[in-house]
Amino acid sequence: MIEVVKGGVSTTIxxxxxxxxxxxxxxxxxxxxxxxxxVANALVGNASDAATLEMTYDGADxxxxxxxxxxxxxxxxxxxxxxxxxxxxxxxxxxxxxELETGFTTxxxxxxxxxxxxxxxxxxxxxxxxxxxVGIGGHEGRTLQAGxxxxxxxxxxxxxxVVGNTAPEENLPDLENSNVLRTVIGxxxxxxxxxxxxxxCDVAWKVTPEADRVGYRLEGPxxxxxxxxxPFGAGTDSSNVVDVGYPIGxxxxxxxxxxxxxxxxxxxxYATIGTVIxxxxxxxxxxxxxxxxxxxxxxxxxxxxxxxxVQDDLAAxxxxxxx
Amino acid sequence: MATEHLAAPMPGVFYRRSDPDEPLMVEIxxxxxxxxxxxxxxxxxxxxxxxxxxxxTVTDILxxxxxxxxxxxxxxxxxxED
Amino acid sequence: xxxxxxxxxELPEPRYEFGGDDHVFVELDEAMSFDANxxxxxxxxxxDERDIAGVTEIxxxxxxxxxxxxxxxxxxxxxxxxxxxxxxxxxxxxxSWETRVITIPVLFQDPWTHETLMQFRDxxxxxxxxxxxYSARINGFDGVEGFIDAFVGSPHMVTMVxxxxxLPWCFQMVPRTEQLEVPKYVQPRTDTPSRAxxxxxxxxxxxxxxGAGGYQLYGRTPIEVLDVDQQxxxxxxxxxxxxxxxxxxxxxxxxxxxxxxxxxxEEGTYEYAIEAVEFVPDAFFEAPHxxxxxxxxxxxxxx
Numbered sequence: 001m002i003e004v005v006k007g008g009v010s011t012t013i014x015x016x017x018x019x020x021x022x023x024x025x026x027x028x029x030x031x032x033x034x035x036x037x038x039v040a041n042a043l044v045g046n047a048s049d050a051a052t053l054e055m056t057y058d059g060a061d062x063x064x065x066x067x068x069x070x071x072x073x074x075x076x077x078x079x080x081x082x083x084x085x086x087x088x089x090x091x092x093x094x095x096x097x098x099e100l101e102t103g104f105t106t107x108x109x110x111x112x113x114x115x116x117x118x119x120x121x122x123x124x125x126x127x128x129x130x131x132x133x134v135g136i137g138g139h140e141g142r143t144l145q146a147g148x149x150x151x152x153x154x155x156x157x158x159x160x161x162v163v164g165n166t167a168p169e170e171n172l173p174d175l176e177n178s179n180v181l182r183t184v185i186g187x188x189x190x191x192x193x194x195x196x197x198x199x200x201c202d203v204a205w206k207v208t209p210e211a212d213r214v215g216y217r218l219e220g221p222x223x224x225x226x227x228x229x230x231p232f233g234a235g236t237d238s239s240n241v242v243d244v245g246y247p248i249g250x251x252x253x254x255x256x257x258x259x260x261x262x263x264x265x266x267x268x269x270y271a272t273i274g275t276v277i278x279x280x281x282x283x284x285x286x287x288x289x290x291x292x293x294x295x296x297x298x299x300x301x302x303x304x305x306x307x308x309x310v311q312d313d314l315a316a317x318x319x320x321x322x323x
Numbered sequence: 324m325a326t327e328h329l330a331a332p333m334p335g336v337f338y339r340r341s342d343p344d345e346p347l348m349v350e351i352x353x354x355x356x357x358x359x360x361x362x363x364x365x366x367x368x369x370x371x372x373x374x375x376x377x378x379x380t381v382t383d384i385l386x387x388x389x390x391x392x393x394x395x396x397x398x399x400x401x402x403x404e405d
Numbered sequence: 406x407x408x409x410x411x412x413x414x415e416l417p418e419p420r421y422e423f424g425g426d427d428h429v430f431v432e433l434d435e436a437m438s439f440d441a442n443x444x445x446x447x448x449x450x451x452x453d454e455r456d457i458a459g460v461t462e463i464x465x466x467x468x469x470x471x472x473x474x475x476x477x478x479x480x481x482x483x484x485x486x487x488x489x490x491x492x493x494x495x496x497x498x499x500x501s502w503e504t505r506v507i508t509i510p511v512l513f514q515d516p517w518t519h520e521t522l523m524q525f526r527d528x529x530x531x532x533x534x535x536x537x538x539y540s541a542r543i544n545g546f547d548g549v550e551g552f553i554d555a556f557v558g559s560p561h562m563v564t565m566v567x568x569x570x571x572l573p574w575c576f577q578m579v580p581r582t583e584q585l586e587v588p589k590y591v592q593p594r595t596d597t598p599s600r601a602x603x604x605x606x607x608x609x610x611x612x613x614x615x616g617a618g619g620y621q622l623y624g625r626t627p628i629e630v631l632d633v634d635q636q637x638x639x640x641x642x643x644x645x646x647x648x649x650x651x652x653x654x655x656x657x658x659x660x661x662x663x664x665x666x667x668x669x670x671e672e673g674t675y676e677y678a679i680e681a682v683e684f685v686p687d688a689f690f691e692a693p694h695x696x697x698x699x700x701x702x703x704x705x706x707x708x
Contacts, residue, residue: 009367009369010369020461022464023462023465023566023649024570024645024648025567025569025572056367134570134633135633186430212368232607233437234437234606235589236589242434242435245469247425248428250428266568267464277425288334289333289335290334304480
């Protein structure tokens with residue numbers, strides 16, 4: 001068992017996500033930075049679908065009641081286990097009674113903590129991921145607080161076989177310099193004026209403090225829509241379309257862009273104008289408030305190549321661990 | 324007498340009230356005790372308490388209420404009696 | 406008005422658009438129509454039935470649909486080819502589907518939505534009227550009563566579910582000339598009571614949970630459309646009540662009945678009035694009013 005001593009600003013339990021329910025308005029949830037979640041799990045010998053803690057900006061402090069192994073991945077975060085430094089991206093042994101104290105991320109926004117065999121909370125609709133909006137999944141459907149008690153799974157890898165595992169630096173993203181989001185332009189982009197469509201990919205957009213698991217709200221120039229007589233059912237404002245489903249990663253335009261993330265609103269009447277590709281959604285999840293991002297138009301083939309390259313990095317990390 | 328600056332541990336918005344209808348948590352000249360919450364940093368609709376590390380007096384507030392702050396930015400000056 | 410047919414809409418060539426490397430969005434029309442929605446419904450049902458490897462989400466929307474898939478299993482271009490093939494084989498004139506008529510009791514002009522809408526008059530087109538008074542006026546009704554009569558007079562089809570879990574968008578099952586239409590609030594509200602029944606554009610909605618919203622507010626239902634704890638008997642299989650393709654039949658109730666039903670909901674004893682029906686688009690197009698009467702009659706007899 002793990003006792004939460006301090007919850008941090010926003011710490012939730014996440015796994016790969018909840019699928020098959022988008023059509024009733026249920027977003028997938030799951031780790032925002034899926035890559036780091038998978039790395040954290042690989043380091044301690046877990047399968048990718050084991051639940052980890054997603055800690056945002058600020059870490060959680062935890063007391064371990066059992067022996068086990070933990071690893072931190074993603075945004076660099078200072079951490080000490082009974083006063084001993086815990087390095088990032090390395091599997092570390094914990095003993096019953098030890099306490100982990102964490103600080104604030106020094107770059108990036110989200111740090112993942114894995115424990116051997118994963119955090120064991122009941123699955124809701126096939127996933128342990130927390131979706132706070134309606135309060136389901138994770139620990140009581142909410143962010144962790146001091147006093148919460150978490151149970152870990154059974155049949156984790158034997159500590160001696162995984163302690164000391166590390167992930168090679170060259171296969172990890174450079175969070176500080178990853179501000180380019182490759183984007184497949186499309187969906188309802190015909191609603192934008194030519195000038196605004198160009199502007200979308202020309203300017204640097206600033207991440208606002210409201211950016212969260214639902215969506216990354218960005219600040220920048222106001223984009224303009226083509227004037228038209230609104231079609232039946234679309235509503236009166238020129239930013240409105242007849243309500244559509246929103247892809248995860250899609251950029252919707254109330255006026256300023258919002259990139260929809262893993263707790264997305266699943267549909268609505270704002271024009272969507274493109275979709276950040278799967279490979280780069282993890283990078284966006286690590287962008288901090290006030291940092292900037294740029295959209296770079298790519299084709300679907302390029303998006304698939306990027307996806308392959310992320311998978312190659314993960315495979316390289318797994319190979320390094322197994323060696 | 325020594326002065327100490329309380330800094331933002333993360334980027335976000337600096338709040339001097341816990342709620343728009345509440346009074347300011349501290350003003351210049353106020354005495355505070357160790358552990359008192361003197362301000363909040365908000366990000367993603369979540370909040371982090373900025374607390375006084377020692378007993379002391381607030382001698383300066385360097386950011387306007389609801390101003391945007393970067394990680395490490397100085398927020399409040401605290402003067403501590405020796 | 407009986408005998409008024411639904412005019413069929415000639416749909417343009419669908420637009421197939423990629424949403425990153427893992428979604429395909431298909432716009433069937435820019436405008437809302439039964440043809441566009443039924444086409445979305447029929448195609449998504451066919452995708453589901455084909456059980457295509459790699460498909461993870463199938464989402465019909467008002468006049469479009471979206472599919473999410475694992476590109477490691479199915480290439481995006483192959484996905485589009487599959488969808489085009491299904492579309493070519495789907496003819497809604499020869500189509501029907503199993504659905505449900507769900508009775509939604511509504512207390513119109515209830516005190517809760519009234520308090521909220523009065524709070525947000527400065528966000529509204531007409532600060533001196535209530536949302537119902539405004540909607541009645543711009544739709545050419547003499548008063549609120551006539552407007553409510555029209556609102557409950559014919560059932561509404563759930564053409565899409567989303568935004569948040571359990572929120573149904575519903576399109577009233579009447580010819581275009583009888584369809585109600587109202588703009589959304591000029592500025593969205595920051596608050597809406599849970600279970601509020603609203604209307605915006607050409608769609609009625611039921612807000613599952615308290616929160617922001619921009620639709621005109623008409624009333625409140627005592628019944629839940631979302632039960633995350635799945636305590637109510639009708640939510641054993643799913644925490645969400647409405648599904649795309651369901652038919653909602655709004656029924657006007659008074660305060661006394663509202664309180665009685667609310668009490669039963671809170672005790673977990675309320676039995677939702679849900680009737681399984683077969684929906685035949687062609688028959689509906691031919692004689693919508695007679696068809697609706699048949700649909701809702703069976704609904705009433707079972708409650």
